[in-house]
Amino acid sequence: MAKILVVDDSPTEVHVLQTMLEKHGHEVTVATSGEEGIEAARQMQPDMVLMDVVMPGMNGFQATRQLAKLPETASIPVIIVTTKDQETDKVWAMRQGAKDYIVKPVQEKALIEHVNMTLAG
Numbered sequence: 479m480a481k482i483l484v485v486d487d488s489p490t491e492v493h494v495l496q497t498m499l500e501k502h503g504h505e506v507t508v509a510t511s512g513e514e515g516i517e518a519a520r521q522m523q524p525d526m527v528l529m530d531v532v533m534p535g536m537n538g539f540q541a542t543r544q545l546a547k548l549p550e551t552a553s554i555p556v557i558i559v560t561t562k563d564q565e566t567d568k569v570w571a572m573r574q575g576a577k578d579y580i581v582k583p584v585q586e587k588a589l590i591e592h593v594n595m596t597l598a599g
Contacts, residue, residue: 479503480525480597485515485541486559487533491582495528495559498586499593512536516544519551526596529576531560531567539574546575555596559584 482504486492496506507522509515512529513536519527527545531538538558545551555577560567563581571579577596580589 479505480593481505481507481522482593483507483509483515483518483522483524483527485509485512485518485527485533485538486530487511488530491530491559495584495589498584498589501586502590502593504593512538512541512544515541516548516551519545519554520548523550524554526593527554527556528559528593529556531558531562531571539570542571542576543574557592557596559589 482499484492484495484506487510492508499506509518511533529538529542542556545556557578558571558576559580561582568579578592580592
């Protein structure tokens with residue numbers, strides 16, 4: 479199916495997301511920081527990025543903004559996956575270039591629906 483880059487500094491969250499995505503046939507690559515995520519996205523050109531917000535160094539909002547600005551990654555859709563559940567966070571994420579927003583803990587059915595809708599464009 480799709481090549482998906484998961485950017486999250488929590489090994490537990492990465493495991494949960496990776497398990498759900500691979501179960502549905504997606505190929506998953508992992509980056510553990512915003513900076514690493516940007517570099518991985520530039521190199522591998524994934525079909526989609528799942529981006530955490532709260533990470534050391536560059537946060538997910540900053541990384542999403544960078545991905546949206548760079549010509550080689552601007553067309554890659556980003557879904558923010560975070561514990562931040564305020565409407566203002568969601569609005570801010572969309573302003574940074576995110577295509578969708580999911581609040582943790584993620585339910586498998588919801589994750590796959592969001593991924594499929596975003597991939598469908």
